[in-house]
Every structure is written in C-alpha cells, then in structure tokens.
Amino acid sequence: MATTETRGAIRIEDVVKIYDPDGAAVMAVDHCSLDIAAGEICMIVGPSGCGKTTLLNAIAGFHEITSGRITLDGEVLCSTDRPKSRPGSDRVVVFQNGALFPWKTNLDNVAFGPIMQGKLSKAEAREKALSMMADAGLNGVEHNYPGEVSSGVRRRIEIVRALMNDPKVLLLDEPYRALDSLTKSVMHEALLEIYYRNKVTIFFITHDLEEAIFLGHKVAIMTSRPCKPKKVLTVDIPHPRDYGVLTSKRFRELIEETNEAVHEEAVKAFQSGEKEG
Ligand SMILES: Nc1ncnc2c1ncn2[C@@H]1O[C@H](COP(=O)(O)OP(=O)(O)OP(=O)(O)O)[C@@H](O)[C@H]1O
Numbered sequence: 001m002a003t004t005e006t007r008g009a010i011r012i013e014d015v016v017k018i019y020d021p022d023g024a025a026v027m028a029v030d031h032c033s034l035d036i037a038a039g040e041i042c043m044i045v046g047p048s049g050c051g052k053t054t055l056l057n058a059i060a061g062f063h064e065i066t067s068g069r070i071t072l073d074g075e076v077l078c079s080t081d082r083p084k085s086r087p088g089s090d091r092v093v094v095f096q097n098g099a100l101f102p103w104k105t106n107l108d109n110v111a112f113g114p115i116m117q118g119k120l121s122k123a124e125a126r127e128k129a130l131s132m133m134a135d136a137g138l139n140g141v142e143h144n145y146p147g148e149v150s151s152g153v154r155r156r157i158e159i160v161r162a163l164m165n166d167p168k169v170l171l172l173d174e175p176y177r178a179l180d181s182l183t184k185s186v187m188h189e190a191l192l193e194i195y196y197r198n199k200v201t202i203f204f205i206t207h208d209l210e211e212a213i214f215l216g217h218k219v220a221i222m223t224s225r226p227c228k229p230k231k232v233l234t235v236d237i238p239h240p241r242d243y244g245v246l247t248s249k250r251f252r253e254l255i256e257e258t259n260e261a262v263h264e265e266a267v268k269a270f271q272s273g274e275k276e277g
C-alpha cells in the first residue's frame with residue numbers, strides 16, 4: 001500500500017452498463033466488482049472494445065450505469081437510485097489524446113484550472129504550477145507553448161495540470177498509447193516520480209502488460225466484452241520502482257503468470273469481431 005491516508009478508495013460493486021443505441025442493447029460491463037485502495041495504482045488491462053473506457057467514464061461521472069454501485073471513500077458516486085455521479089474536482093481524467101490549449105504557454109495551461117474555478121489567484125496558481133512543474137522535471141519548458149515541446153513532455157504537463165486541483169483520483173485512459181517505446185519508458189519513471197510526491201489513487205487503462213506490471217500495485221485483467229475482472233494480480237515488487245525492475249526475475253515471472261490470461265481474452269475479442277479502437 002502506498003499511503004495510509006484514507007482518501008481516494010474506490011469500490012466498484014456489481015456494476016452493469018448496457019448501452020442502448022437505437023434499441024440495440026450493447027452490454028459493455030457485466031457485474032463488475034473491483035476494490036481500489038486509497039493511494040493505490042490500479043492498472044486495467046483488457047482487449048480492445050471490452051468496456052474499459054466505459055468503466056472509467058462511469059467513475060468520472062460522464063455517463064450513467066445500468067445497475068450496481070460505485071463509491072469513493074464510502075460516498076456513493078453512482079447507484080441504481082442515482083445512476084450517474086457528478087464529475088467533480090475529486091476525480092480528474094487524462095485522455096489519450098490530451099487537451100492542452102495550444103495558444104497558452106505550458107505554465108498557463110497548468111495554472112488554468114484553479115484560476116478558472118476561482119480557487120486560487122492568478123499569482124498563487126502560477127506559483128503552484130511552477131513548483132509542481134519543477135517537481136515533475138519540467139523546468140525550462142514553462143514559457144514554451146505545447147506545440148513547441150515533444151509529445152512526451154506534453155503528456156507530463158497534462159498530468160501535472162490534472163493534479164493542480166489536488167484530486168483524490170487520477171483516471172488515465174491509455175495516456176501513452178501513441179508514444180514510442182523509448183519515450184514510454186521515460187514517461188513511466190516520470191509518472192512514478194510525480195506519484196511519489198502526490199499519492200493519489202490511480203486508475204490507469206492500458207493495452208500494455210509490461211506497462212501495467214511496471215507501474216501498478218495491482219493489475220486487473222479484464223474479460224473480453226462485456227468486461228469484468230478475469231484475474232486481479234497483486235504486483236509484489238516494492239515501490240519506489242525504477243527501470244531496473246524490467247529485467248528482474250520477479251517482473252518476468254509476473255508477465256508469464258498473466259500473459260496467458262490477457263492473450264486468451266484478446267483472442268476471444270478478435271473472434272467476436274471487436275476492432276482495434
Ligand atoms: N456511447 C456508446 N453507445 C453505444 N455503444 C458504445 C458507446 N460507447 C462505447 N460503446 C460500445 O461499448 C463497448 C465498450 O466500449 P469501450 O470504449 O468502453 O471499450 P474499451 O475497452 O475502452 O476499448 P478500447 O480498448 O478500444 O479503447 C464497445 O463495444 C463499444 O462499441
């Protein structure tokens with residue numbers, strides 16, 4: 001466990017989500033239960049189209065669930081009585097394609113949220129943003145624009161920006177999917193650095209099993225659609241971790257232990273015609 005603070009514990013209880021486009025029911029999540037402790041990094045791995053983003057969107061409050069319950073620190077986010085939670089500053093989402101304002105400097109992008117919400121003055125927000133960017137190794141790019149820095153740096157800026165409001169939960173939907181493997185490896189260590197300073201609960205979706213085991217305290221391997229955990233792996237490699245972990249015996253063993261489950265579900269998804277998203 002990463003922290004003793006009881007903030008950011010997510011409990012997903014028996015959640016079902018059925019979409020109903022034009023009356024054709026699509027079950028995306030099927031009686032899914034998963035507990036994520038406060039301050040835990042929980043990685044979600046599953047085949048394309050299995051329902052991972054659907055689950056993340058339900059936690060974020062972007063859409064309702066059909067049945068079941070999701071709580072955050074014991075407070076109901078959504079349930080059968082109240083199928084949709086309100087998006088709130090306690091949960092923050094970083095999307096695959098990012099969303100920095102290209103006309104604002106990186107610093108102004110990071111400082112933007114708390115200023116817009118009236119939580120901090122412009123000077124306070126800029127001071128906090130500068131300090132968080134420095135902690136995240138982003139010195140020197142503060143006054144550049146997003147278009148002037150690499151995609152890896154932009155990803156880090158997005159994550160720092162997401163943390164400016166001190167959320168309890170960081171929801172990440174394949175944030176590194178488009179990055180090359182070398183940049184990815186740097187990003188993993190950078191994310192852990194940021195995490196060690198800001199012990200938020202992390203719900204992180206990926207297709208990449210190595211990424212999942214390297215970063216996670218826990219890895220939930222989801223079934224093909226409709227999704228629910230097929231196997232939940234506790235990664236018994238202590239944090240703080242660095243890239244040396246990748247060549248360790250235990251890391252390779254954990255990959256071997258889980259690879260088959262991931263592959264099996266990918267084959268099922270392929271056979272049922274789910275396409276790469
Ligand atoms: N708004 C919607 N209306 C109808 N069906 C939807 C909607 N959003 C998603 N779906 C369907 O629900 C299923 C799960 O989609 P979801 O995006 O959650 O999968 P995913 O696991 O995130 O996939 P990927 O790995 O490709 O991102 C898919 O069959 C998808 O087509």
Ligand SMILES: [Mg+2]
Nearest residue numbers: 052053054277
């Ligand atoms: Mg998705």
